Amino acid sequence: MSFTHNDPGSALDAAAFEQTIEGKEARLYRLSNGKGLHVAITNYGARLVALYTRDRDGAWRDVVLGFDKLQGYLDDGDYHGAIVGRYANRIARGRFSLEGRDYTLAINNAPNHLHGGKKGFNAAVWDVVSASERELVLQYISPDGEEGYPGTLSLTVHYRLADDDRLEIHFLANTDAATVLNVTNHAYWNLNGQGSGPVLEHELFINAGHFTPVDETLIPTGDLAFVTGTPFDFTKPEKIGARINDDNPQLVHGAGYDHNFVLMDTGEELMLAAAATGDQSGIRMAVYTTEPGIQLYTGNFLQSLHTLKYGLTDERRSAFCLETQHFPDSPNQPGFPSVLLRPGQVFQSRTDFVFPGAAK
Template structure:
């Protein structure tokens, strides 16, 4: 069922950060845009559709290929809303697939993948990242979720949004060509309260950007924190490690974690630590330093609090830049979200073999997940992630692709 327009636009918890981070944060219900996509069910205008396979219950999974005017090609499956491939040129004009993943549905459904579950390219929900001990209390009631990451709840649980079949419709609007994905999460699914109507839109523009818009409504108060979990390697998937990629994060503070990767509630300045990416730094330059936080994550697996400067609430702000010297490829990320999780592929083991026929060992891909903070339902000093009935959750993230001689500055 299509989503209704917002009845209200709720401004939630506001958090003022120190350490030079002048930042006001809103909750997920802050409106970004009322623009509606123009749905084109005939799959014209640069979008083609084909069969990807069948789920064990017989339902068909489709794959949609979007191609922009410059030849950038995006392939998306409606199983998990998964980005299967993303092909972009390097400085010599050579086109490579820059996201990790597989060529067949069977590989995504395999026991090996399901047990490891690195969430390659998937939509994450209802709640991206971790919730401590799989519990939270809302309006006086305690809710219990699956504990699928040690003692904690991770990325929506055993059957998160990455493992469901979304309804898909191709479209064209003024911004580009794309795909609208819709899924209804029933009241009580994975332990969450409320029936959640969810819509995620991928738009590939002719100025070489991938826009991801998230939208949701509920009939009962519920936490929500949607994100996209693609792993990138700007040399091309199946290439060697991402440790020489240069990274810049627009964040003066991060949220340190306990040994189980749950935020402590503190906001720690990055200055003088291995977490300082305010200037372009190779990912591998400090990843092996003797540092308790790096030890807890096995590398980087932390939420960074984005600087907003003078940006108005709900505006896009620069979150991250990544540049790969060999190919010249640049990835820039803007978001309306208050945080971004930088994950350096620490738990990849080499047991999974990707599209190129090459295994994916540790740190062969990185993820940058725009988000509200982990465990926010249990952290009163973090921006609220509670969506109320009558409100509309909206969030936007923009991934921009280019070829550059250097990373430049924020």
């Protein structure tokens, strides 16, 4: 099996992504910076379908797990490449209170609410505001009461490729009533190329001195725990799999890593959050964000049940996610950074995935 591509611009059939869903047209869009990045995105769920970059030998590799037909995403329960919301990650028991009112959300990750509910932003056909060679701008209007959330929310996401082999993801949102908001991109990364096997030999750095411990249902306890002396210390590059099977209660809860890391505040608006290197390809990726946290998820619940691009399957731990975010269950955790958005306020968030060239 080869994990390299001669022509990333023609590796996917755009016609396989064309479908009318609830009166809206889903399509595939391609972006290229004419240098080291080619990207494919569908407006169904505003999903990152593929990202091609060059390995240490100069060959193109697709480093994002995904499907080569829209139907794969329609059947997907793992949020491949999607923009998730209205609240990314978990809300305990699907309940929260806001300005004196109680709200009840769907329980779709029992006993909790996950990634916006049974039909979150990942399952919507987004409107295309503009599309060019380097930038795709998508918008979704989430009506008041959708999945139990208050307020009509207007959310725009900008996908843009920069000259320095950087994929920029910008979010802008506003609401007509007080609500909670936490959005992220849920790409599954394998820097050796999709289908190249487990990611356990990848080296990973996370710029975090603390993480948020969770209970057995993966809801934060409210504490901030030091990473020092634990399997959660990635302040120096470590192999993802070096300690993933340690006898640690937190790893047992998540069946591996499925935890929020509290990013160190460097005082910069766009902070370095994480960096990873593929052991076979040498492909390097750095993540910069304006968000206070990042969720490391190591594909612990992938089960080889789905056929992905190029006829490959989604094996357990064959990818990792680095989901920049506010913390899980923040609406119920007054000590966590606020996720409240009120009328008249503009929500802004940015995350960049940078590919500085492969390590030799």
